[in-house]
Amino acid sequence: MTTSTHHAHDHPPHLAHHWETPQQQFDAGKLGMWLFLATEVLFFGGLFVGYSVWRGNDPELFQYGSRFLDTNMGALNTAILILSSMTMAMAVTFAQQSKQKALVICLVLTVLGGAGFMVIKYFEYTHKFHDGLFAGPAFYNGPPDPTKAHLWDPSLPVVTQEQLIAARMAAATTPPPPADATDAQPLTAQRSAIAPPQAGPSGLNLHANRASHDSHGKHDLLHPLQDPHRPVNAHVFFTIYYLMTGLHGIHVLVGMGVIGWLAVRAMKGHFNSEYFTPVDLVGLYWHVVDLVWIFLFPLFYLIH
Amino acid sequence: MAQVTDTHKHSNEDAGHHGVGHIVSPKILIANTIALLVLTVITVAVAKIDFMEYNIHELNMIVALGVAVVKASLVCLFFMHLYWDRPFNGFVLVGSIAFVALFMVLAMMDTSEYRSDIVPGDSRGVVERINAAEQRYAPGSTP
Numbered sequence: 001m002t003t004s005t006h007h008a009h010d011h012p013p014h015l016a017h018h019w020e021t022p023q024q025q026f027d028a029g030k031l032g033m034w035l036f037l038a039t040e041v042l043f044f045g046g047l048f049v050g051y052s053v054w055r056g057n058d059p060e061l062f063q064y065g066s067r068f069l070d071t072n073m074g075a076l077n078t079a080i081l082i083l084s085s086m087t088m089a090m091a092v093t094f095a096q097q098s099k100q101k102a103l104v105i106c107l108v109l110t111v112l113g114g115a116g117f118m119v120i121k122y123f124e125y126t127h128k129f130h131d132g133l134f135a136g137p138a139f140y141n142g143p144p145d146p147t148k149a150h151l152w153d154p155s156l157p158v159v160t161q162e163q164l165i166a167a168r169m170a171a172a173t174t175p176p177p178p179a180d181a182t183d184a185q186p187l188t189a190q191r192s193a194i195a196p197p198q199a200g201p202s203g204l205n206l207h208a209n210r211a212s213h214d215s216h217g218k219h220d221l222l223h224p225l226q227d228p229h230r231p232v233n234a235h236v237f238f239t240i241y242y243l244m245t246g247l248h249g250i251h252v253l254v255g256m257g258v259i260g261w262l263a264v265r266a267m268k269g270h271f272n273s274e275y276f277t278p279v280d281l282v283g284l285y286w287h288v289v290d291l292v293w294i295f296l297f298p299l300f301y302l303i304h
Numbered sequence: 305m306a307q308v309t310d311t312h313k314h315s316n317e318d319a320g321h322h323g324v325g326h327i328v329s330p331k332i333l334i335a336n337t338i339a340l341l342v343l344t345v346i347t348v349a350v351a352k353i354d355f356m357e358y359n360i361h362e363l364n365m366i367v368a369l370g371v372a373v374v375k376a377s378l379v380c381l382f383f384m385h386l387y388w389d390r391p392f393n394g395f396v397l398v399g400s401i402a403f404v405a406l407f408m409v410l411a412m413m414d415t416s417e418y419r420s421d422i423v424p425g426d427s428r429g430v431v432e433r434i435n436a437a438e439q440r441y442a443p444g445s446t447p
Contacts, residue, residue, distance in 0.1 A: 049407050089328065
């Protein structure tokens with residue numbers, strides 16, 4: 001318990017003049033942090049709405065694209081973020097108990113957790129970059145260096161977007177063969193305007209894409225550009241994937257920086273049971289980063 | 305006011321801290337972490353089951369998002385201290401989520417208005433071209 005005597009009344013050194021009590025100062029700071037976190041929820045919320053609209057319109061795109069993500073890497077990153085959230089929450093507890101050494105250790109572990117997350121994300125991203133699985137139109141340029149691509153098969157031809165569209169149109173417009181050759185009915189009366197499911201647009205046959213692949217064997221995946229069964233506009237999945245995980249990754253980097261700053265201040269002994277507000281508020285931010293990932297993981301990696 | 309503060313302070317000195325904020329014991333934090341990790345294992349395991357084969361459409365996504373909501377609640381309540389915190393902080397969080405939900409509901413309602421124009425997996429232009437081509441084969445028309 002440190003008490004300052006440089007004021008007429010009992011006044012802790014960290015208490016700013018415009019607050020009546022440490023409790024009031026703490027509550028106001030915490031409310032301010034929660035209001036900032038509300039804007040963060042709205043920030044990511046816009047992207048979640050975009051995701052929902054795209055997935056609602058084209059569920060096939062997400063089923064298809066998800067197979068190019070490594071579920072084990074995503075699950076490992078989920079575990080790392082949960083553990084770093086725990087060390088951050090522990091840091092708050094130790095700061096409140098004035099346990100300096102434990103506080104510093106927990107903050108350093110939290111930064112290391114963030115670093116571990118970013119290293120795994122780096123491997124995931126570079127793996128996709130080598131295969132040319134980029135966001136937007138760059139997706140259709142193919143792998144920048146085919147020798148580094150994992151999925152690219154030089155012996156296979158590239159299926160262009162135009163060819164996919166042409167194949168869809170042909171499938172939709174080719175008259176189905178007559179059910180019975182001796183049928184005397186005129187051709188126009190037999191045929192439905194609806195294309196047969198196996199040949200129609202992907203939406204009519206839920207298993208169209210899966211037929212050529214084993215649903216679990218990643219090694220059986222064809223490169224999207226060489227896959228005649230890929231959905232039209234397959235790049236849309238990768239665009240929203242990079243947007244959402246990228247914005248989340250930036251938040252992890254910012255969090256690592258701020259927690260590193262807390263660790264330096266903790267080493268200097270700035271925090272104790274009377275003053276730990278920065279540790280508490282940065283902790284809240286770090287948990288929001290964890291929260292966002294808790295939703296990103298199933299939305300991108302766990303689509304069957 | 306000063307009197308209230310003094311009583312508050314003294315009553316908390318016995319507890320070993322100043323009384324600002326609630327101290328959560330490491331035991332609770334570890335238990336919460338174990339629960340979160342177990343839920344992560346469960347959600348990954350469930351994702352490997354193809355409910356489509358049992359004709360239960362969308363169950364994969366419902367389970368995955370349901371587990372995510374439970375995990376998020378655990379993080380908010382215990383890691384973020386909302387269980388012990390002033391209710392208004394929780395109200396700010398729930399309020400922001402409510403507005404995202406409002407945004408999402410209106411956007412999805414608008415999108416579903418146009419859904420009949422969309423063949424899943426295809427862009428608008430493709431649909432128009434397929435429709436135009438199909439028109440030529442429509443019953444009653446002369447090819």
